Amino acid sequence: MPDRALTTRPVPAGQLALELPSELPALGIEPDWKGQPRLWGHSLHPMCSYLASFPAALAHAFIARYTRPGDVVLDPFSGRGTAPLQAVAEGRIGVGNDLNPLAQVLTAAKLEPSSAAEVRTRLAALRLAWNADAAAWLALADAVKATPVRSAPRVPAAGSSAGPDAGSEPVPAEVAGSFHARTLAQLLLVRSALQLDDPTDRFLAGALAGILHGKTPSYLSTIMPNTFSMAPRYVAGFVERTGYVPPERDVFDRLSAKLDRLYRQPLPTSSGIALRGDARTAGTRTRAALRARGLPDRARLVVTSPPYLRVLRYGYYNWLRTWLLGFDPATIDEALDAAHRRAPYLQFLRVVLADLRPALTDDGIAVVVIGDVETDRGKPSSEGIGLAERAWEEAALPAGYRLAGLVRDEVAANRKMTRLWGDEAGRATKTDGILVLGATEAGRRRALAAADVPVDWTWPPTRLRAI
Numbered sequence: 001m002p003d004r005a006l007t008t009r010p011v012p013a014g015q016l017a018l019e020l021p022s023e024l025p026a027l028g029i030e031p032d033w034k035g036q037p038r039l040w041g042h043s044l045h046p047m048c049s050y051l052a053s054f055p056a057a058l059a060h061a062f063i064a065r066y067t068r069p070g071d072v073v074l075d076p077f078s079g080r081g082t083a084p085l086q087a088v089a090e091g092r093i094g095v096g097n098d099l100n101p102l103a104q105v106l107t108a109a110k111l112e113p114s115s116a117a118e119v120r121t122r123l124a125a126l127r128l129a130w131n132a133d134a135a136a137w138l139a140l141a142d143a144v145k146a147t148p149v150r151s152a153p154r155v156p157a158a159g160s161s162a163g164p165d166a167g168s169e170p171v172p173a174e175v176a177g178s179f180h181a182r183t184l185a186q187l188l189l190v191r192s193a194l195q196l197d198d199p200t201d202r203f204l205a206g207a208l209a210g211i212l213h214g215k216t217p218s219y220l221s222t223i224m225p226n227t228f229s230m231a232p233r234y235v236a237g238f239v240e241r242t243g244y245v246p247p248e249r250d251v252f253d254r255l256s257a258k259l260d261r262l263y264r265q266p267l268p269t270s271s272g273i274a275l276r277g278d279a280r281t282a283g284t285r286t287r288a289a290l291r292a293r294g295l296p297d298r299a300r301l302v303v304t305s306p307p308y309l310r311v312l313r314y315g316y317y318n319w320l321r322t323w324l325l326g327f328d329p330a331t332i333d334e335a336l337d338a339a340h341r342r343a344p345y346l347q348f349l350r351v352v353l354a355d356l357r358p359a360l361t362d363d364g365i366a367v368v369v370i371g372d373v374e375t376d377r378g379k380p381s382s383e384g385i386g387l388a389e390r391a392w393e394e395a396a397l398p399a400g401y402r403l404a405g406l407v408r409d410e411v412a413a414n415r416k417m418t419r420l421w422g423d424e425a426g427r428a429t430k431t432d433g434i435l436v437l438g439a440t441e442a443g444r445r446r447a448l449a450a451a452d453v454p455v456d457w458t459w460p461p462t463r464l465r466a467i
């Protein structure tokens with residue numbers, strides 16, 4: 001099938017909501033991931049909510065079709081690690097990369113998990129530390145909550161291993177207002193103790209980030225939904241205006257219950273690697289990391305969803321989680337803020353794809369999920385319309401890929417964004433276009449040939465269950 005260039009058509013302003021017919025050949029893959037239960041896949045997936053993550057079932061649809069056990073599966077924008085975790089859960093080697101430190105912690109927690117016994121032993125030690133020094137941590141939390149930030153006592157930094165008397169930083173008012181004093185006191189202790197470069201502590205940190213805020217009794221604060229953090233100023237104002245009294249929630253009990261849920265299924269036995277860095281060099285760094293571990297150094301499949309044009313601020317919308325982990329949200333957003341407009345975005349994607357191509361096997365396949373963004377912070381915009389088509393023409397084709405076809409995922413808009421932000425944001429991502437690319441002609445042929453292979457949706461898979 002010849003590669004087709006696209007004709008660029010101007011979009012009349014009044015027609016922004018209309019879907020344009022795709023000009024790329026459709027690939028005959030049924031989006032049956034949409035029919036699977038919300039929590040389909042390994043029990044580690046829901047460790048912590050993450051904006052714009054794709055379902056594990058979507059990753060499975062391509063991993064099952066396009067790889068065999070032992071193959072390498074790579075996601076250069078891994079977010080909370082969905083694709084590489086699903087890969088290792090299916091006996092593949094999963095590699096995730098992300099520039100956001102929160103994403104890297106979550107991906108690493110899932111790909112290099114400690115055993116349930118190790119994590120529970122560490123949790124027990126933290127509980128003992130609390131029992132030994134609860135009065136001092138409580139006095140600190142009480143003082144933090146009772147005093148305006150400027151004159152409030154300082155608290156130990158995340159990961160500093162310092163005690164309650166060795167404070168070095170203030171607690172933002174919106175953090176202090178979100179928790180009951182006892183819950184805050186326990187969080188201050190645990191936050192100071194956890195070392196993110198230790199796999200056991202990192203697992204606990206990821207699990208704790210996942211229960212920080214939400215509306216049910218599983219969560220430590222009920223002030224915000226679980227999916228994302230509301231504006232800090234709004235939260236501080238809400239506490240002041242309404243006299244919000246946070247419920248008392250025991251960090252150790254809730255964390256223990258969370259561990260029960262996460263360890264419901266046996267841990268994957270395959271290797272996984274979590275890298276932190278810019279996607280523009282992810283291919284090169286992945287090869288080096290695989291080689292250093294004596295593993296095959298090229299991926300048979302890339303499954304990825306690059307950041308959408310201008311829609312999300314991953315730091316700002318996670319400020320309570322970044323406080324817990326000791327990351328600065330503004331620094332995160334500055335680092336991720338690479339491409340606002342379509343032209344630089346496509347240039348960015350082109351560099352990412354060009355660096356990835358040598359990291360793919362000769363018959364390698366890249367699956368790139370691209371949202372059609374129809375509004376830019378509430379205002380209609382034509383920048384994102386037909387983005388998948390443009391991404392093929394201006395990023396993948398010049399980087400040397402061969403097009404197998406486009407899969408349309410029409411339901412994504414309602415399921416993903418509307419649920420989070422209401423109708424306004426629901427309009428921001430109307431459909432996902434999924435580009436399926438061959439690294440070479442052999443990859444393209446393989447992508448076409450395996451498109452209609454039936455996929456087994458039994459989970460956990462019978463074959464792996466027996467291992």
Ligand SMILES: C[S@@+](CC[C@H](N)C(=O)[O-])C[C@H]1O[C@@H](n2cnc3c(N)ncnc32)[C@H](O)[C@@H]1O
Nearest residue numbers: 052053054077078079080082099100278279307
């Ligand atoms: C749409 S999300 C991917 C979500 C992922 N598929 C999941 O299921 O969780 C896009 C990701 O790209 C990351 N990102 C943005 N700019 C990046 C860059 N220059 N290099 C690497 N990652 C980047 C963001 O931190 C975010 O996690």
